[in-house]
Amino acid sequence: MAVTTAPPLPPRQHTPEGSAPRPRKKHQLAPLWLLSPAGIVLLVVMVAPIVFLVFTSFTNYDQRSLFTGAYESVGLQQYVTLFTDSDFWWSLLRTVLFTVAMVAGSVVIGMGVSHLLTRIHTSMRYVVTVVLIFAWAMPNVASSLVWNWLFQPGYGVVNWMLTQLRVFGDMTDTQWSNDPLLSYTSIWMLIVWQAVPFIALTLYAAETQVSPEYKEAARLDGAGEWRVYRDVTLQFLKPTLLLVTILSIIWDYNVFNQIWLVSQGGPDDATSTLGVFMYKTAFVGFEIGQGAAISVVTTLLLLGLTAFYIRNLIRSGEDL
Amino acid sequence: MTTTVPTGVGASATDGPSETAAAADSAVPASAVPAAGSSDGTAGGASPVRRSRRRKKPRWFSNSLAVIFSAVWIFPVYWMVNTAFKPRSESMTSTPLFLPQHPTLDNFVVAITQSGFLVNLRNSAVVVVATVLLAIILGFFAAAALSRFRFRGRRTIMIVILAVQMLPTTALLIPLFLIFNSIGLLGTYAGLVLAYIATVLPFSIWVMRGFFVAIPMEIEEAAQLDGANTWQVLTRILFPLVAPGVIATSIFAFIAAWNDYIIAYTFMKDQSMYTLPVWLASFVSQNTGTDSGGQMAASVLFSLPVVVFFVIIQRNLVSGMSAGAVKG
Numbered sequence: 001m002a003v004t005t006a007p008p009l010p011p012r013q014h015t016p017e018g019s020a021p022r023p024r025k026k027h028q029l030a031p032l033w034l035l036s037p038a039g040i041v042l043l044v045v046m047v048a049p050i051v052f053l054v055f056t057s058f059t060n061y062d063q064r065s066l067f068t069g070a071y072e073s074v075g076l077q078q079y080v081t082l083f084t085d086s087d088f089w090w091s092l093l094r095t096v097l098f099t100v101a102m103v104a105g106s107v108v109i110g111m112g113v114s115h116l117l118t119r120i121h122t123s124m125r126y127v128v129t130v131v132l133i134f135a136w137a138m139p140n141v142a143s144s145l146v147w148n149w150l151f152q153p154g155y156g157v158v159n160w161m162l163t164q165l166r167v168f169g170d171m172t173d174t175q176w177s178n179d180p181l182l183s184y185t186s187i188w189m190l191i192v193w194q195a196v197p198f199i200a201l202t203l204y205a206a207e208t209q210v211s212p213e214y215k216e217a218a219r220l221d222g223a224g225e226w227r228v229y230r231d232v233t234l235q236f237l238k239p240t241l242l243l244v245t246i247l248s249i250i251w252d253y254n255v256f257n258q259i260w261l262v263s264q265g266g267p268d269d270a271t272s273t274l275g276v277f278m279y280k281t282a283f284v285g286f287e288i289g290q291g292a293a294i295s296v297v298t299t300l301l302l303l304g305l306t307a308f309y310i311r312n313l314i315r316s317g318e319d320l
Numbered sequence: 321m322t323t324t325v326p327t328g329v330g331a332s333a334t335d336g337p338s339e340t341a342a343a344a345d346s347a348v349p350a351s352a353v354p355a356a357g358s359s360d361g362t363a364g365g366a367s368p369v370r371r372s373r374r375r376k377k378p379r380w381f382s383n384s385l386a387v388i389f390s391a392v393w394i395f396p397v398y399w400m401v402n403t404a405f406k407p408r409s410e411s412m413t414s415t416p417l418f419l420p421q422h423p424t425l426d427n428f429v430v431a432i433t434q435s436g437f438l439v440n441l442r443n444s445a446v447v448v449v450a451t452v453l454l455a456i457i458l459g460f461f462a463a464a465a466l467s468r469f470r471f472r473g474r475r476t477i478m479i480v481i482l483a484v485q486m487l488p489t490t491a492l493l494i495p496l497f498l499i500f501n502s503i504g505l506l507g508t509y510a511g512l513v514l515a516y517i518a519t520v521l522p523f524s525i526w527v528m529r530g531f532f533v534a535i536p537m538e539i540e541e542a543a544q545l546d547g548a549n550t551w552q553v554l555t556r557i558l559f560p561l562v563a564p565g566v567i568a569t570s571i572f573a574f575i576a577a578w579n580d581y582i583i584a585y586t587f588m589k590d591q592s593m594y595t596l597p598v599w600l601a602s603f604v605s606q607n608t609g610t611d612s613g614g615q616m617a618a619s620v621l622f623s624l625p626v627v628v629f630f631v632i633i634q635r636n637l638v639s640g641m642s643a644g645a646v647k648g
Contacts, residue, residue, distance in 0.1 A: 030550045034465035035477075038458040038521060045518040046484060049495035056494065066501055113389065119382040131390045134397050137630035139579040141597040142619040146400045149612050157399055157416045172414075193396065254488040257581050261601055275490050282494050283586055295491045306486040310479055 056292040063286035071289070078293035087269070088294070091277040095253060098184065098273060102252040105192040107245055110199025111237075115229065117204045129201070136197035144261035147190045151176045180270035183263045187271060190258050195251070199244050206240040207233060239316050246309040253302060274298045400623075403616040404428070411613045427617035431603075434614070439592055440599040444578065446509055447595060451516040451577040452570050458517075459524035459569065460562075464554055466525065467532035468540070478529075481522045492518055493586055500587065507588055512595070515583050520573040527572060531565025532558070571629045578626060596622055 057078055065071040082088050113132075117125055138146075150158045153175045162171045176182040210233050218228045234241075256275040259265060265272035265280065272280070278298065282291025403411050404427050406420040431437065466474060496515050497506065505511030539561070540553045548556070559566075581597040588594055594602070600622050603615050 031465035031469040031471050031474075034461040034469075034554075038462035038525060041454075041458055041517060042484075042521060045496075045514050046492070046522075049492055049499065049518070050487075052495040052499065053491060056498065061498070066498075069502060116382055116386055116389065119379065120386045121379070121383055124383050124386045128386050128390055131394045133630055133634055134627065135393050137627040138397065138623055139597065139626050141579065141581045141600055142400075142623045143396065145600065145603075145615055145619050146396050149403065149616065150396060150399060152612070155412050155414075155416075155612070160416050193393065196393075250486050254490075256488075256490055260582070275488060278490055279493075279582075283497075288494060288498065292494050295488075295494055299487060299491045302486065302488065306483050309486065310482050313482070 053292050054296055056289060057296045059289050061288040061292070063288075065288070066286070074289070078289050079297075081290060082293050082297065087272075087277065090269070091272055091274050094271070095273040095275075098188075098271075099249060099252045101184075101188055102191045102195070102255075103245065103248045105188065106195035106199055106248055106252075107241070109192065110196045110203060110244070111241070113196060113200035114203035114207055115233070117200070118207055132197035132200060135193055138194065140194065140257045141261065143190060143194060144258050147186060147258075147262055151186050177263050178267050180267060183267065183271050187259055187262050190262065191252060191255060195248060199248065202244050203237060203240060206237055210236045239312075243309070243312055243316060246305065246312065250302065250305055250309065253305075400616045400619055403613055404620045406613055408611070408613055427613040428621065430611070430614040431618040431621060434599075434603070434618070436591060436594065436599055437618075440594045440596055443509070443588075443593060444595040444597075447512050447516065448574055448577040450509070450513045451520060452573045454513065454517055455520045455524040455573045456566060456570055459521060459528050460559070460566065461554070462525045463528035463532050463562075464558060467529045468537070468558075478526075481526055484522050485526070489519060489580075489582060493583065496583075497586060507590055507593055512584060512587055515587065516577045516580065519580070519583075520576050523576075524569045524573055527569045528562060528565050531562045531568075535561050568633050571633045575626055575629060 058073055058075060059071045060074045060077070061071045113128070117128060120128070150156055153159065153173045159171045159174055162168050162174075174182065176186045214232045215228050218232050223231065254275065255273070256279070259271055259273060259276055260279070263271045265276040269277075274294065275298070278291050278294040281294060282288050402418070402420065405423045405425075406417065407422055407424045407426060410417050410421055466478060492515065496511075496518070500506040500508075500511040500514075505514070535558065540557055543553050543557045579597060580595075581601060584595040585598050585601070588598060600618055603611075603618050
């Protein structure tokens with residue numbers, strides 16, 4: 001890794017004119033010894049494992065290998081198996097559709113809440129912010145358990161409320177985890193519920209910086225509130241919006257805990273995304289070589305998006 | 321604290337002349353999450369008379385909308401707390417009770433006296449403390465190197481640190497499992513701490529670096545002129561100055577390690593080695609699957625430290641998030 005190999009250059013110095021030149025040698029080495037502990041640790045716990053993951057994906061590592069340590073290279077066989085496995089393509093499709101649905105939901109609601117925050121009374125804004133932070137702070141293991149309880153057949157409060165609406169009929173005993181669409185809906189709500197706070201607060205921070213003169217000018221030109229938002233505010237929000245959207249895509253693509261704890265990928269793999277598919281293959285079926293191949297493909301698909309995110313981050317003015 | 325960590329999501333505050341803001345593609349200045357109740361931020365500038373006349377109706381409408389939103393969004397948290405304080409007979413009713421009729425702490429007693437709670441709490445404490453300490457020590461020096469020195473490869477390292485944050489945790493699961501299995505670290509504290517270091521160290525470096533950048537170079541130059549060496553500058557001068565950053569980073573690392581479920585669930589197969597999230601998720605099966613009161617009480621206990629920490633560091637939340645500190 002670059003940490004240990006990069007030859008350090010002298011530090012940037014604002015040497016006052018006329019002062020004696022600094023002892024250069026010591027400064028050249030300083031960043032090296034400062035970086036190496038973290039660099040070595042990351043090399044061991046992160047870089048080496050990633051390399052090993054790729055290596056494993058070219059072997060037939062399975063449950064037996066865990067005890068005997070014996071496995072063989074099988075070349076591209078794991079990838080051939082994977083790409084001819086319809087379960088993989090279904091998982092990929094589910095992951096993409098689910099990610100799109102979650103990102104769209106959380107970004108649209110987040111934009112709405114952010115705009116709402118600029119238009120309400122200070123005390124009300126305080127209340128909304130606290131509510132957002134609570135939803136955000138809930139560990140996802142806890143929120144998944146709460147979700148199971150909210151949607152529990154028989155005593156779930158959401159089932160009761162929906163029954164009271166008298167639109168969907170009697171939903172008291174509805175088993176959300178038994179129906180693919182309902183399963184998705186409840187997980188979607190859980191993810192969106194926890195994703196909106198970050199998006200809303202980030203966009204709100206950006207929205208407060210929009211220069212009021214522009215909005216006022218647009219109003220004087222006869223623009224309505226919606227036109228002002230679309231033609232002025234939104235134009236300023238664009239860069240921030242892009243960044244939170246990319247981040248949301250990356251996170252939602254990687255969602256695992258909530259699906260695992262709410263539906264375990266069921267019913268009949270209906271909510272099995274790439275992460276769940278990988279986990280079941282590697283740690284339930286113990287086809288570890290195959291699981292590694294899924295992991296590699298999943299990560300590669302994400303890589304393009306990550307690169308796009310970092311490029312945008314740099315362009316938006318983040319000084320690296 | 322006057323300075324904030326670069327947010328990543330629209331950094332570089334430009335409160336200069338308004339022409340800069342005209343370019344729609346310029347960075348949107350947004351330096352931090354607004355503090356709760358910060359009163360700045362409403363669009364000012366318009367003459368108050370005209371605005372109040374025009375806004376009267378929307379304000380009323382927006383405030384009602386905000387009330388509805390808050391009620392919906394807080395509902396799961398409220399329902400968790402509500403259930404936690406209900407006696408068993410009140411949580412299983414055909415018409416839900418929106419407040420406990422006879423509030424009780426029984427559920428908390430059940431949760432705490434549950435087999436394994438104390439042992440698993442200790443496991444969590446050991447692993448989380450070790451992770452935070454290691455991440456802070458390693459991260460502090462790395463962040464110092466990346467912010468106080470210019471050297472070739474620095475930019476590349478920064479990009480790599482950002483990029484690895486975006487890796488799915490599940491990608492590390494298989495190789496770490498195999499490696500730890502073959503060297504006997506599976507199911508041990510050390511193995512779990514190493515796995516957590518892999519997930520928290522990159523963002524720890526990133527967040528602390530943001531605090532370092534805010535400190536003027538002149539301060540350490542003055543110290544160097546007075547004869548302090550690099551080590552002294554770091555420990556005596558810079559460390560106290562970035563202390564708020566160290567605290568914020570510790571909290572981020574704490575939350576990440578405390579909340580992790582999937583790594584501990586995969587690595588710690590022996591019940592006596594479970595951490596609290598694994599204990600919490602397995603609570604159902606231990607109690608015949610129907611004790612929602614005990615489950616919610618356990619969830620409250622588990623969430624409480626995280627919520628408290630979130631409130632403490634809310635100003636830094638966005639910066640931590642953009643570096644992947646607290647994954648959504």
